[in-house]
Amino acid sequence: MDSSLTFRAGIKDVIPTVFGYIGVGLAMGIVANTSHLSVWAVLLMSLIVYAGSAQFIIVSMLLAGSPISAIVLSTFLINSRMILMSMSVAQYFKKESLLQNIGLGSLLTDETFALSMNKLNQTNQQLKTSWLHAANIVAYLVWAAATVVGCLLGNLITDPNQFGLDFAVVGMFIGLLYLQIITDRSKSLPTQLWVVLFVALAMYFLMRWVPGNLALIFATLLGCGFGMVVDHK
Template sequence: MDSSLTFKSGLKDVVPTVFGYVGVGLAMVIVANTSHLSVLAVLLMSLIVYAGSAQFIIISMVLAGSPVSAIVLSTFLINSRMILMSLSIAQYFKKDSLGQNIALGSLLTDETFALSMNKLNQTGQKLRPTWLHAANVVAYLVWAAATVVGCLLGNLITDPDQFGLDFAVVGMFIGLLYLQMITDRSKPLLTQLWVVLFVAVAMYILMRFFPGNVALLIATLLGCGFGMAVSPK
């Protein structure tokens, strides 16, 4: 990763992160085997919903006969963290048009957000729409393709966990967190470690009282507050 913010640079920078998408997308073999959804249905869901965890929840709730209102609310809660991410990254596109911001926010994901945070360390805290558009579009297309391939392989791979596919995204985020910590020189490493530890402990405790995605949202907010409190003035 370098300081370039061109479309070509965005294509290059996003390539390592999309391997996590491939892992989760191939986990759609579970969906193919249990829900009997067609490949077209899975493709349309990936293109329209574009949210891995939400897609699995939607499918399970549809199979269980859940009302549409419950499915919509569950999907909103699962993806509510994107509100925080969008607010955080929007400050770097204040000079760009509303249309540009809507397009960028519509395809923003956990992975491209984390990639953007790492990119800021190389560009003097600057981002450009062309760079993020490239990263977002590649991630979007790879996710759709991976879920379709996962469905096509549904009858060949009965247990994706044995290949470690369930750990693909976790491993990717560990790598992104590591890169963020070693490249962000605006904050002491010890401070960053304290924030990571705080969020991990908060998440562990909150998981006992709240659903996973709600706990994640609360832990993120608490982590932001803790980070502000411990950061050097």
């Protein structure tokens, strides 16, 4: 990753993260196939919903015959963390049009958000729409293609977890966190490690009483506050 913010640079920078999309996308397609969803249904879900964990939940809820209202609410809660992520990225595109911001926000994912935060360390805290559009579009297309391929292969693979596909995103985020820590020169290493440890502990305790996705939002907000206190001191 370098300081270039061109469309081509966006494609180049996002390529390492697409392996996570491929792994989880294949697993998603396989699960959808075993739940008797058609290839077209899987493709439309990936293009319209475009949310890995939410799509797994949607498939299971459809299989259980859950009402549409419950599915919609569950999907919103699962992806509510994107509100925080979009707000964080939006500050770098204040001069862009509303249409541009809607386009960027609609395709923003956990992975492209983390990629953007890493990119800021290389560009003097600057981002451009061309770069983020490229990263978002490549991730979007790879995800859709992976879920479709997984659905087509569903009859051949009965247990995707035996290949470790369920760990693909976890491994990718560990790599992104490592890159963030070693490239962010605005904060000292001890400060970053303290924040990481605090958020991990917050998630551990919050998940005892709060659903996972809400726990993630609360842990993020608490981590931001803790980081401000530690950095100020």
